[in-house]
Amino acid sequence: MSRANSSFIVLALLFTAACGGSDKPAKGPEMEPVASAAPADMPPPPADTAATDAKPAADGPAPGVPDPSAAPATLALPTATAKADLKGKKAAKVEVKSDGTVANGGKAVAKVTGMTLQSPDGGKTFLTVGSDGAVTTGDGGSYGSFSGDDLTMAKGDKLTLGDDGTITMTTGGKAAPLGKFDGAGSAKRAVVLATAFVLAPPAAPAAAPAAKPAAGAKPAAKPAGKK
Numbered sequence: 001m002s003r004a005n006s007s008f009i010v011l012a013l014l015f016t017a018a019c020g021g022s023d024k025p026a027k028g029p030e031m032e033p034v035a036s037a038a039p040a041d042m043p044p045p046p047a048d049t050a051a052t053d054a055k056p057a058a059d060g061p062a063p064g065v066p067d068p069s070a071a072p073a074t075l076a077l078p079t080a081t082a083k084a085d086l087k088g089k090k091a092a093k094v095e096v097k098s099d100g101t102v103a104n105g106g107k108a109v110a111k112v113t114g115m116t117l118q119s120p121d122g123g124k125t126f127l128t129v130g131s132d133g134a135v136t137t138g139d140g141g142s143y144g145s146f147s148g149d150d151l152t153m154a155k156g157d158k159l160t161l162g163d164d165g166t167i168t169m170t171t172g173g174k175a176a177p178l179g180k181f182d183g184a185g186s187a188k189r190a191v192v193l194a195t196a197f198v199l200a201p202p203a204a205p206a207a208a209p210a211a212k213p214a215a216g217a218k219p220a221a222k223p224a225g226k227k
Contacts, residue, residue: 074114075129075190082191084167084181092198096187102194110197112190117197126202127193135193137202144196149188151196159196161188167195 083095095103100112101120108120117127125138133146144153152158158170165181184191 073131075112075193076187077112077190078183078185078187080183082181082183082185082187084165084179084195086167086179086195086199088169088176088178088199090199092195094181094191094195094198096184096191096194100190102197104198110194112194117193126197129189129193141202143202146189146192149192151189151192153196153200155200157200159192161192167192169199 077098077100078096079098081095081097083093086092086094093105095101095106096112097103101108102110102112102117110117110126111120111122113122115129116125118125127138127143128136129146130136135143135145135151137143142154144151150158150160156171160168160170160175161181161184162168165184166177167179167181168175168177170176178195181191
């Protein structure tokens with residue numbers, strides 16, 4: 001081989017090595033990924049549990065609003081007939097039955113219904129006991145007031161029923177027992193109210209005065225007599 005050919009072969013090999021004789025392409029420099037930072041002024045995302053963590057409002061009416069499901073107030077009634085023979089200025093034989101019927105001398109005179117004392121047929125209200133203990137008449141007048149189970153009437157007389165059933169009237173600071181109820185039990189207010197009604201019934205409302213004829217009006221003509 002001539003020197004010229006040898007030099008050509010050497011140059012060809014060097015050129016091939018310089019251009020990369022390998023079949024694999026050369027790798028470029030590896031770049032580290034740049035973390036994308038969230039903008040500093042963006043608020044954090046809302047919590048998914050915020051709505052579910054809230055507890056529902058407690059069941060029941062709002063404060064100050066009466067509960068419509070509550071049972072209406074009522075005067076306790078005796079489990080059996082409570083009765084007593086009362087002595088004093090006005091003798092009476094008072095009975096208060098388990099259905100609320102009030103009798104005097106065997107005759108029904110009233111009936112305890114709820115917080116009221118009504119006529120036996122329920123057509124008229126005689127007395128009403130308010131939530132504050134005030135007792136009013138059917139026309140709204142004051143009859144007295146309960147303090148516990150003791151009833152003080154408008155004129156100052158006071159009726160008290162003891163645990164042993166003894167009912168006492170206090171007038172002018174002097175207490176006098178009227179009799180003793182059998183079977184009153186826990187129905188003290190109903191028995192005291194019935195006794196008060198029998199001994200001192202509320203006054204009937206005054207009748208309205210008759211209207212006077214207008215000035216100058218002629219009186220009604222009298223009917224002509226028969227011939």
